[in-house]
Amino acid sequence: MKTLTFLLTVSICFFSGCQSNTTADSYINSNIEDNTTDVNKGQAFIEDDGSTPNILQIAIGSKDHTTLVAAVQAAELENSLANAGPLTVFAPTNEAFAALPDGIVENLLKSENKGTLADIIKYHATPGNLNAEFMKNFKKLGMANDKSVAVEVVDGEVLVGGAKILGSVPAGNGIVHVIDKVLLPPNE
Template identity: 45%
Template structure:
């Protein structure tokens, strides 16, 4: 639990740096950027941002949304077999990359309070991802949710420790 709290604190600090231009409305802070901008402002998501750009999804995820993004960290991408990320980033594999990335996005704004009430979530990819809650830990398709409710102007980000595959 201490490790999870330290990880959450580190992620909150890192995301806080991205929200330097955040607006405070009656005690509630809203990030000024889209889900892409918030992710791009955090170096722990550089692989994800590179993949979103390679897939041509930047404009979509900068749109009105709202979107809920289950965002894998660089460490999550590093868990994949050697060469997987590099292979997915090749132009000839764009369709596969889009399928993987859109599996990490749920239409609408689904907060942590909402997620824990779900058994599945239908992704933008069209496929359902399994959600489990046990002992206070939340998983989506086996990936641990390590930080939640990181606000963006067009949605919310939940951090996960593994890449989930459709």
């Protein structure tokens, strides 16, 4: 329990830290004329083909996750997924997004809904490098948006928020679990 609380605390610091960086960057970009560098700044944009791909690079490289990648970019969360981590990310497939009611994804991608979209994406990430087997030790996981998702074991298989893990890819900064369902944060 202690661990969980701590994980949660870390996740908040971790993500809120990144957000304020992003804000600072955009502030600099729009206010200081001298700063002529690209808007795409940060660890997500370092070219490095020698290292193990990180979570962001794995997502970008997957043809089944184009919707997720578009959502991450719209929410400007690229740097968080390329950070030192370690992070466990649940990555819903395009099919999972398509299963949402009509119009939802289009709506979330609108700039006025950036906050809601970021909240949903953060609900798919938790600090730590947790493989599927290891997750069976938990009843729930504290996610990066400060809400928890239930973990259960059904027929020997782990389900996260009711989603099935279709496959797992180790990343340089954690692990990606491909899931068959979009996780929606519980309403307050």
